[in-house]
Amino acid sequence: MKFVARLLLLICCCFFTITAKAQDAEVASFKIDVQQSGESVELTCHRGCYWKNLSFNLDTHVDANGMTDPEGNTRKYLFSFTRNGNEVVLKSLRGTAWKELSFTLGKNMKASVDQYGVETKAKK
Incomplete structure (x- = not known):
């Protein structure tokens, strides 16, 4: 009985490890800093x-190539970028662990966006 329980535990652990690795394979690796510069946004x-x-x-879509049209896009990651004043909203279409990020970006603020989320901080 103990043998069967250990075997089931081992099978479950292997299954969850394989599933986690498959999910990570769908997440692209990137790091982008976002800051305001007058009326524009700089990445x-x-x-x-x-x-x-x-x-x-203007509102746009961003991928590994830069500003892009989402139709027919095959890059590893793709997200929409919209801004309303200091409010920024990113919506993932592909290649991130997040579905949507929203944050405030003041004049002396910088945001670092990667495949797992966003971190805002004061500019140095």
Whole structure:
């Protein structure tokens, strides 16, 4: 009986490990800083992009290539970027562990966004 219980426990552990690894495989690795610059928003990519800096003042979609059209997009991650004053909302379409992020971005604030979420802090 103890043998069967241990075997079932081992099978469950293996199943959850395989499931967790499969979910991580769907999450792309990236890190992007977001800050305001007058009426525009500036993005600086530190990891997972083919671009270094983006600047825009309209709502858009962002992926590894930069600002993009979501139709037919096959990049590992894709999210929409909308801003209303200091309020920023990101909605994931692919490749993140989050579905939606919202945060306030003041003049002296910077946000770091990655595949797992967002961290806001004062600019140095």
